[in-house]
Amino acid sequence: MAHQSELISEDILAYLKSQEEKSMLRFITCGSVDDGKSTLIGRLLWDSKMVFEDQLAALESDSKRVGTQGEKIDYALLLDGLQAEREQGITIDVAYRFFSTDKRKFIVADTPGHEQYTRNMVTGASTAQVAVILIDARKGILTQTRRHSYLASLVGIRHVVLAINKMDLVDYSQERFDSILKKYQSFAASLGFDDITAIPLSALEGDNIISPSPKTPWHQGPTLMQYLETVQVPDASAGKPFRMRVQWVNRPNLDFRGFCGTIASGQIHPGDEIIVPSSGKKTRVARIVTMDGDLERAVAGQAVTLTLEDEIDISRGDTLATPEDVPHHAARFEAKLVWLHEEALTPGRSYLLKAGSATAPAQVSQIKFKLNVNTLAQEPGETLALNEIGVCSLSLSKPISFDSYRENRGTGCFILIDRLTNATVGAGMIHQPLLQSSGKGWIEADLGPKARAEQKGQSPKVLCIASQDQKHRTEVAELVEKKLHSQGRHSYRLDQQSLSLEPGSKDEQARLLAALGEHFLAAGLILIVSLSDQDPHLSDALMGRLNTESFCQVDLKKDIGTISLSPQQQAEQIVEELF
Amino acid sequence: MSPKMTHLRQLEAESIHIIREVAAEFENPVMLYSVGKDSAVMLHLARKAFYPARPPFPLMHVDTTWKFREMIEFRDKMAHECGFDLLVHVNEEGVRQGIGPFSHGSGIHTDIMKTEGLKQALTKYKFDAAFGGARRDEEKSRAKERIFSFRTEDHRWDPKSQRPELWNVYNAKVHPGESIRAFPISNWTELDVWQYIYLEQIPIVPLYYAAVRPVVERDGMLIMVDDARMEIKPGEKVEYKSVRFRTLGCYPLTGAVESTAATLPEIIQEMLLTRTSERQGRAIDHDSAGSMEKKKQEGYF
Numbered sequence: 113m114a115h116q117s118e119l120i121s122e123d124i125l126a127y128l129k130s131q132e133e134k135s136m137l138r139f140i141t142c143g144s145v146d147d148g149k150s151t152l153i154g155r156l157l158w159d160s161k162m163v164f165e166d167q168l169a170a171l172e173s174d175s176k177r178v179g180t181q182g183e184k185i186d187y188a189l190l191l192d193g194l195q196a197e198r199e200q201g202i203t204i205d206v207a208y209r210f211f212s213t214d215k216r217k218f219i220v221a222d223t224p225g226h227e228q229y230t231r232n233m234v235t236g237a238s239t240a241q242v243a244v245i246l247i248d249a250r251k252g253i254l255t256q257t258r259r260h261s262y263l264a265s266l267v268g269i270r271h272v273v274l275a276i277n278k279m280d281l282v283d284y285s286q287e288r289f290d291s292i293l294k295k296y297q298s299f300a301a302s303l304g305f306d307d308i309t310a311i312p313l314s315a316l317e318g319d320n321i322i323s324p325s326p327k328t329p330w331h332q333g334p335t336l337m338q339y340l341e342t343v344q345v346p347d348a349s350a351g352k353p354f355r356m357r358v359q360w361v362n363r364p365n366l367d368f369r370g371f372c373g374t375i376a377s378g379q380i381h382p383g384d385e386i387i388v389p390s391s392g393k394k395t396r397v398a399r400i401v402t403m404d405g406d407l408e409r410a411v412a413g414q415a416v417t418l419t420l421e422d423e424i425d426i427s428r429g430d431t432l433a434t435p436e437d438v439p440h441h442a443a444r445f446e447a448k449l450v451w452l453h454e455e456a457l458t459p460g461r462s463y464l465l466k467a468g469s470a471t472a473p474a475q476v477s478q479i480k481f482k483l484n485v486n487t488l489a490q491e492p493g494e495t496l497a498l499n500e501i502g503v504c505s506l507s508l509s510k511p512i513s514f515d516s517y518r519e520n521r522g523t524g525c526f527i528l529i530d531r532l533t534n535a536t537v538g539a540g541m542i543h544q545p546l547l548q549s550s551g552k553g554w555i556e557a558d559l560g561p562k563a564r565a566e567q568k569g570q571s572p573k574v575l576c577i578a579s580q581d582q583k584h585r586t587e588v589a590e591l592v593e594k595k596l597h598s599q600g601r602h603s604y605r606l607d608q609q610s611l612s613l614e615p616g617s618k619d620e621q622a623r624l625l626a627a628l629g630e631h632f633l634a635a636g637l638i639l640i641v642s643l644s645d646q647d648p649h650l651s652d653a654l655m656g657r658l659n660t661e662s663f664c665q666v667d668l669k670k671d672i673g674t675i676s677l678s679p680q681q682q683a684e685q686i687v688e689e690l691f
Numbered sequence: 692m693s694p695k696m697t698h699l700r701q702l703e704a705e706s707i708h709i710i711r712e713v714a715a716e717f718e719n720p721v722m723l724y725s726v727g728k729d730s731a732v733m734l735h736l737a738r739k740a741f742y743p744a745r746p747p748f749p750l751m752h753v754d755t756t757w758k759f760r761e762m763i764e765f766r767d768k769m770a771h772e773c774g775f776d777l778l779v780h781v782n783e784e785g786v787r788q789g790i791g792p793f794s795h796g797s798g799i800h801t802d803i804m805k806t807e808g809l810k811q812a813l814t815k816y817k818f819d820a821a822f823g824g825a826r827r828d829e830e831k832s833r834a835k836e837r838i839f840s841f842r843t844e845d846h847r848w849d850p851k852s853q854r855p856e857l858w859n860v861y862n863a864k865v866h867p868g869e870s871i872r873a874f875p876i877s878n879w880t881e882l883d884v885w886q887y888i889y890l891e892q893i894p895i896v897p898l899y900y901a902a903v904r905p906v907v908e909r910d911g912m913l914i915m916v917d918d919a920r921m922e923i924k925p926g927e928k929v930e931y932k933s934v935r936f937r938t939l940g941c942y943p944l945t946g947a948v949e950s951t952a953a954t955l956p957e958i959i960q961e962m963l964l965t966r967t968s969e970r971q972g973r974a975i976d977h978d979s980a981g982s983m984e985k986k987k988q989e990g991y992f
Contacts, residue, residue, distance in 0.1 A: 131886060136698035206852065207834040208827045217698040219878055222834075231855055238857040300938045326864040335970045362743035372740070373707045374859070403742035413696050415707035417742070428715055452855045466860055469715065525858045534864035536854040 121398065130214070137340060140221040140236045140269070141248030141250045144262035148277050152246065152315035153222055156337070157211050159322045198584045203674040206236045215341045229256075230263060230485060230499035231452045234539055236526070237267040241345040244273040244336075248311075249282045252292050258299060259485045265303040266501070267541070268449065268521050271343055272300070274310040275336065275583070279328065280317050286330040302488075309343075312335050324446070331396060349412035353384070353437035354378030355523050357468035362417055370401055370417040371426055375468070376522030378434065379411040380418070386432045388424060389441040389513040395422040412522075429470035431513035431523070439523060442545035443511040448483070449476065449504045451496035453537035459495065460563030463537065466624060467526035473509040474528065475567060480504065496538075505546055517541035565635030572636050574629040575690065576651055576659055576665035578643045583680065588668060591683030596691070603638035609651070622653030629658050664690055692907040694831035698889050706733075706875040708859055709838055711874045714740075714747050716863035717820035720873075721778070723809075724750040724770075726762040727939045728895050729824035731769075732884055733876055737822075737892045738773060751821075756781060756794055757941035759917050766897045778816070782808035793922065795814030800941070810846045813870065819836055820863075820871045828880045838877050844868040853918035885962060889955045899958060901935040901950040937962070949979070958978040 119127045143149040186413070209220040221236030223229070237243065244265035247257055249656045264272065274296055282288045293310040300308060311320055312328045313336060320335045321323035334342070355376040362370035380386075380397055387394045400407040401417040410416045426432070433439050451457050457476060463476035482493035483501045496502045517524030528538035558594070565572050577592065579585035589605050608621075625641065632639035643650055643665075651665050666686055677685070695703070713720050722731045722737060737746040750770055754763070770777035782790075785803040792800040813821060827834050837853050839861045847973070854862050865871060878885070888895060906913040907927045916929055921943065923929060933957070934947035952961045 120960055120963045124956040128886065128956060128959065132697060132699070132890065134698045135695055136701050205835050206855075208878065209830045209834065210878070212698075212880070217880075217883070235855045235857050239859075241725055358709070360715050360741075362741060362744050368743060370743075372711055376706060401743065403739045411696070413701060413702040413704055415711070415740070464864070466862065468860060469712070521858070525860065527857060527860050527862060531860050534862070534866065536856075536862045539855070539857045660799060685883065 113489065122633055127188060134212070134215065134217055136217045137343070137345065138219045138221070138240045138241065139242040140223065140233070140264070141244045141257075142223065142233060142237075142264065143275075143277075147246040147248050148315045148389065149199050149246050149593045150222070152221055152244075152275065152277065152313070152321075152336075153209055155315050155318060155321050156218075156220075157209065159318065171408045174497035176300055206232050213337070213341055218340060229259070230450060230501070232452050233260065233263050234267055234452075236265055236368060237269055238539070240269055240335055241266075242271045242273065242340070242343060243269045244275050246275045246277050247292060247296075249278045249285075249288055250278050253295050254464060255486050257296070258488075259420075261296075261303055262488060265305065268517060270304070270306040271345060272305050272308045273336065273339060273504070274308055275313050276310060277313045277315055279312045280314040284312065284319075284325075286328075289331075296618045297334040309333060309339055323393065346587040349377035349520070350379065350520060351521060352377035352412070353439075354380050354384070354432075354434040355520065356380070356416075356418070356432045357431065357467045357513075357523070358428055360427055361427060368419070369423070370419050371432065372415070372417045373432070374415045375410055377410050377412045377520050378470070379409055379410070380416075381409050382406075385435050386420070387435040387438055388426055389429055389433060389438055390430050390511070391425060393422075393424040394435055395420045395424055397421075429468075429512070431470075431515070433494065439513045439515050439520075439543045441511050441513045443472075443508040444477075444505065445514065446480070446503065446505055446543040446546055447526070447540040448501060448515065448517075448543065449496060449506075449528075450535065450539045451498055452539060453535055454498050455530075455537070456498070457496040457502075457538065458566060461569075462509075462531060462567045464529040464531055465506070465512075465526050465540075466529060467512055468523065471513045472512055473531075474506050475563075476504045477507045477563075478505040501541070504540075506540070514542050514545075516544055518543075552567055561634045561636060564634070566568065566636075568636050570601050570636070570638065572638060572689075573690070574632060574639045574641065574654060574663050575666065575686075576641045576643050576654065576663075578651065578665060578685070580644055581668075582607075582642075582644070585642040585644075585668060587679045588682050589640050590687070591679060592686050593640055595683055595687045596640075599687075599691075601638055601691070602636070603640060604632065605640040605642070607642045608644055618649045619653075622650050625650055626653050626657035629654055629663070633662050642657060666690075694990055697897060699883065699890060702876075702883055703736065703739070704880055705859070705878065706736045708738040708874040709861070710746075710861065711872060712861050713820050713822065713839075713871070713875075717871070718863075719816070719818050720748040720820040720822065721751045721813075721816065721818045722746070722748055722775075722822040722944050723824070724752050724766065724777075725824060725939075726752065726758070726766045726769075726896060727824070728884055728899060729826065729876060729879075729887060731893050731895050732879070732887055733822060733824045734769065734773060734775075735891060736875060745774045747752055748822075749778050751778040751812060751816075751818075753805060753808045754779050754781050755800070755808065755941050756786060757800070757804070757920075757943060759896075759898055759939065759942045759945075761898050765894075767896065778812070778926060780808060780812035780815070782811055785982070790927070791920070792941055793920065797944050801944075804941075813846060816898060818870060819865060820873055822873050822875060822878055825874050826879050826881070826884070827877050835872065836877065838874055840861060840872045840874065841865070842872055844869045846870070848872075881962065882959075885955070885959045889959060896939060898936045901933050901953045901957075903931050904934050904947065905929045905932055906932050913949070914945075915942055915947055917942040 141149050141153060207222045209222055211218050221240055223232040223236040234573040245260050276289055276292055289312050312331050313320050319327055322337045324335055356373045358371045358373050360372040362372050382397050382399055384397050385394060398419045398421045400410050431439060459476045462473050462475050465472050479493050480503045484491055515523045524541045524542045527536050530537045576583050577589045586607055593603050593605045629639055654663060692741055752766055782804050790800055790803045825833055837856045841854055905916045913934060932949055933951050935950045936947055950961060952958045
């Protein structure tokens, strides 16, 4: 391994001591199969000697069997995990690789270059601090280079390595290298990266991976490994305002009440004042409790348990924050949403939003525009299909605490979960709240009957069940409602008797019932009305006011009224035929 | 500027976050305890996550009845000392059929006593989440495994339809009968595990340390004679060698390595200077290419 072998063999204790100070870097590699990405990562593992003899033996035999490098070792085979991919020669998902040197431990998110690209890359990049963007020196900057760069910037990566690969195929030409870099810099200027480091590489030949290549004497910058070992990724979250989402309330006994969570940003000391934005209540931190003893200070990234000076109501999903800089607390916000699922987004439908430990039903109330990942153009759109990105308004059923993603990656991100299939369907990055400090929750301002019906997954209807026999019609109506309820439909039942108006005011009754019907339809609900069939007045009035699609009536005697059918059977028949 | 968290502290915090998230989201979680070093780390992290309370879930060991005796002693001692409820499950049907690694080979033994045993136990106790100590660096097919890895009602893993996993936000939603395997130490490497055990002074089974033990060389592996069930074949002889184990499982399937490393630093030193990966000592992986992926689809951890 690329560790200090001598120190390891001579003084293991000194070596272990030196390893305790090692830092960690997470990065993502972006590029397609053809760019030699897997070969590059295979090289990094290989050259940092993270490949063992038995793996090497397997690699050599695999290289001969399915390799694409002839007699040479195919480093890419170190990576492809799943059998199907190995056979097809493609990687189809995000895979994580690990290697370490004396200075750092590295976690590499390796994502495939073509199919499902956006989904996989956003997933891999969400935890990365650096993006290594591969470019084939022969091809220069392609559409996919722009896409990779844009997606890296979208998820908040600020450090980019432009790995200009296959330099061996362009005779290690400095001119070629410079022209690619220049073009890239002008394109990436708008993406907000803090730095762009270009490195001329040949993953296949090993040029500038670990040590400087004699073939590129003109390259003054670092090798890839030098860069990765030394890039300073200031822990941006440490200098920011204190935030911690409560994951777990720890109550082993009546004397101890601790709030467990991972500090998303900032730092905390015993005695510091904190606020809970959901209630506006303030108190002070009493202790920072860990199994290794109480801490005097805890910083972003640490998983801690805080006890507080006052007993205030705090539960999972609440955020603890510094009162000097309080996060937003709202039920509506604008966010960039990346769609991750084959089934497209349905605006107005209720999804489950999970932001850290906070969960709430949520709907996309509006797609402001879609973003074209290739051209960065804004385009109109009614929905988001798999791998599409849109700027959307979201409405939650209750407010949560958050920051903008730009300000705070940890408290500005969320996922959307399909409530029926439980699939993770969307990933979001919050821009800003839409109605500042709105504590009212679900806002219906821009919702119509269609959105309400879609949210409930049903076509609203007014169903009249008519029979002279009040007991009979009530029984059937009840059974119909139960049946609908068990199918997850949202309904409500009324009997003519319950609209007990003055005797004789038939017109008034009809008018009232029709108005009620209209309200129920607009609310997206199914209204079941049981009526006396001697009263054609009411059903006529309803027929006149409601559209025929959403109104239906059943006469228990005439339509399905064979005496042989039990009320249970009648109800089943009604539900089957009408819904 | 605040002090930077070292890589081990970052890994520790990530694992604690995962463990707490599972405990908070699921009704009935369990921690699968294999008694190995990775389990030892996981158990230690679980204690840290809920200190001063006890972790709010039991430990479960799927015992194939062929584990090293020292593993069983260590298991009972640790569960007792750390205040965990310990569930031990044995596939009694397999026992009745007399399934064992010597008589049936590693494939059938592992399938029935371990994979089936695990499924039985998960079904019996209706666990909706099970912690496992697997790491992504162990084997190629694990590199793509999610931290919250979804399992169908019949405990199968579908590598083609995994849920995307972003940031540290985990989707914990399952339908009744379905479950999640949660891997809190996914991002640790073997070296990280050893360094952490050293740093935190975590107790591990003595079998990891070199000692003189009775071994027989069989199929290129040094197998320890742990009890009388191991028959010595003609031509084999029991030798007393200074050996240790880099990985622990069923004793007939676990190869020892000759070693004199008797302390943690010596073990780490040996590991850093060695040239073979740790899973090599496991008979199960040699069967066929992609064998681990197949086993996982069937429900092996």
